[in-house]
Amino acid sequence: MIRKVFAKSAFFLRIIFVVGLFLILIIGGFTYRHIYNLTDSTKQVVSTYKVNVELEKVISYLKDAENGHRNYILTKDTTYLEPYLSAREKVNESFAELKEIANHGENQEENLKVLSKYIDALFTNFSETSTFISGDETLSEAFKTNFFEEKIIMDSIRQKVNEMIDFENSLLKKHQEQYQSNLKFTPLFLYLVLLITLVLIIISYYKINVDFKNIRLINSQLLIFKEAAVQLEIIGKHGNWVWHIDKEKYTFSDNLYRVLGEKPGSFVPTFENFISFVHPEDKEKFAKDVEDMMKNEDLPFIYYRIVQKDGTIKHIKGYGKLLINNEGEKRIVGNITDISDEIERFLEIEERNLELEKNNAELSEFNYVASHDLQEPLRKIQTFISRLEEKEAKNLSSFGSQYLERIKVSATRMRLLIDDLLQFSRTNKPDKEFVLTNLNELLENAKQDVTETILEKKAIITNDVLPTVLVIPFQVHQLFLNLLSNSLKYSKTAEAPVIKIEYSLINSKDDHNLINVSKSNYHKITFSDNGIGFEQQYAEQIFELFNRLHNKQEYSGTGVGLSICKKIIDNHNGVITAQGEPQVGSIFKIYLPE
Incomplete structure (x- = not known):
């Protein structure tokens, strides 16, 4: 029972531990996800910022190139070509950086390709315009057309850069919205998980506290039980031992030493030391019995003698059982009992039995x-x-x-x-040999034995059909004969005897006369007559040997007949009762177990 309670408690705590560990893992996972999302959002912000910066640089470099190129057209001063010449290299560097950081899908890659074409077209246009300036053809229609295309290309570049910046900003806004949504949900979820974890910890603490109290109570009970077991060992002259077979180690209880006539712990618990106390004539058999214990899980009781150091011989009854734990370790748990007093009583009983046989x-x-x-x-x-x-x-x-x-x-x-x-x-x-017998035949034989008295007194005898029962035939015949003779003997002088014999099968619970009986069902046979009866206070005495209620001059008899009836019923583990009323009659009830 104790083992089952603690097994359930341990199982419950294991479940709480597993659930708690699972919740901690969930919290860790969500925390990691939250941090990852935050880092990703930060990367997105940084990436978008860098893309926007590089795009702004591209626009700035192109504007510088455009301004330098225009100043060169107006003044034809080659010093204005320096921003134009360095702009190409700077734009290429920014463009290479954009290809690295602007990795936001096919749409943005396509925008970079278009922007690259526009920039190439712009610088081509710059080169062609420069050709017209060196040839002093700034007033030609071709120069004007080329100069106008420069403006269109520059406007297209600005538009494309703005599209790319807007796209980056839209991505950034989308990520921020998703991050804000996660940020709102995550604290609530983490709070609920932490709250559940806290509840589980409180339940675990309560359960551990309850188990601890139970353990203290059980330990207290075990101490009492251990002390009681020690006292029982002393009173019952028992001793316990354990043999750890794999470790070749023995453990003896304190009272085992006392049974051997020694003080507890007076010698090392070993097989050799124990067998040294065994009677020389019993050692070989004892060693064989111990060997059989190792082969079989349990053996019947073994009997041997021990010789204490003072020469006292004790008779011992021993028992051992082989146990194997989950690790496969074998051990034999045994018990010895000093039955010397029982042997002495047995010998006394044997002697008395011989006297009884003689008697x-x-x-x-x-x-x-x-x-x-x-x-x-x-x-x-x-x-x-x-x-x-x-x-x-x-x-x-x-x-x-x-x-x-x-x-x-x-x-x-x-x-x-x-x-x-x-x-x-x-x-x-x-x-006494019990035979399955028809009681009707025994009753008829009993009637035949008192036929003369029946005819003389003109008695009327009626009876129910009786069952076939396992009985001692000659005794039940004597029972019926004695009851019939008793009713005929104690009949009234002026009135013919009327004897009724009735039968029924009853349950012991339904009759107050059947108390503390061993069987459930009984055959009830009732003998009733209209004789002189008797006082009810003598209902028990009439079954005693030589007990007579009437003067021997009035009624013949020895006072043995009803005693024989009682003895016969006792031999059949039954019950017989008597009920009487003076000058009314008597009723004798017989109960035979089914």
Whole structure:
């Protein structure tokens, strides 16, 4: 349970860690993107600025060339040609720079090509005009035409430069708008991500704090459990050991040393040191059992003896189980228990069992004597009483006849008592064989045994159909016979006995008489009569041996019959109850497990 709780907690923290790491990566990515966009925008601004500067330089150089060329036309002073001559070289340098930095698509490249043609045309025009000046043809129509084309070309150059500057400015504006849009969204997104990260950190902190409290509580419980385990080891005379097979290392608990009769930690925990305590006659078997532990995951209990240093021999019960962890490391975890007291008790029980067997044999011998040797002189006494009645009854006085009758009744009661005791002892015999039996047959046989009494008292017996049940047949026959005899014996003098035998299959939960029973369903057989009944306060006593509720002069019997019934029901793991009301009748309920 503890392992599952911490596994879930660790899994939860791993998820939070992964999510947090993912969010940090997202923040880093957006930060990098934001910086990259800012750098790109800066490059765009710088690039546009450089392009515009170079374009302005081109225009400026061309204007200088144009002005110098015009001053030369007017004055024919060659010193004015210096700006014109240097302008070409400067324009070429700026134009080369523009090709490097004005890399903004095909449109701008096309503009550079057109601008290059215009500049070439302008300088060609300058050269042609210079030719007219050297030939002093400044007033010719061709010169005028050429001079006018110079103005048109210069205007075209200015227009194209303005187009290029406008294009660069439009690109710059577009990049700035996109950058501003990103700049507005990025802080909000970063704030939300940071807020989520902060929430996750707070949750993680709370979870770690809760886990820490749980760990402290569990550690406290483990300390208590460890101390309790130590005390249990001492009380139960247990000892634990661990054998780390791969490392060839052993660990013994403190109480294992005590079981061996030594102080904790008094010797190094090794196999050789431990086996030195094993009884010489058990060492070979013990070593083999330990070897089997390495081959099998677990073994049944092993038993051996140890000899303490003072010579005391202890009987030990041991157990070991092979465990392999995720790294493939093997170890055997074992337990030893001092069972010397159990062995002593077992020997005592064995001795008592032998005494009981001897007593049972003597009891069987007594039963034999009771059934043969005691009954034989009793039969002779009854025979002589019978002959005395036949031949000497007339010669006896009234007191003699009265004494003879008492002797006769006592001998009869003695005969019944011996028969009942034999029957009771018979129900205690261990050789009880359960057979699937039809109870209707046993009931009919019991009726046949008391047929004479039924006819004599004109008894009416009705019964339901009884089931087929797993029982000890002769005992259940005796049960039915005793209950029928009991109802017939204690019937009313002036009223014919009416005996009803009813059957039903019930659940133990539905009957208050079935409390703390092992089975769910029971066969319920009820014997009810209209006899003299009894006081309900004696409902338990009537099942006790030799217990009689009525005077022996009024009703014959020995007080053993119902005791036999109780014993028979106990042998069948059932329940029997009695319910009575004086001068109304008796009800006996029998419960046999299904």
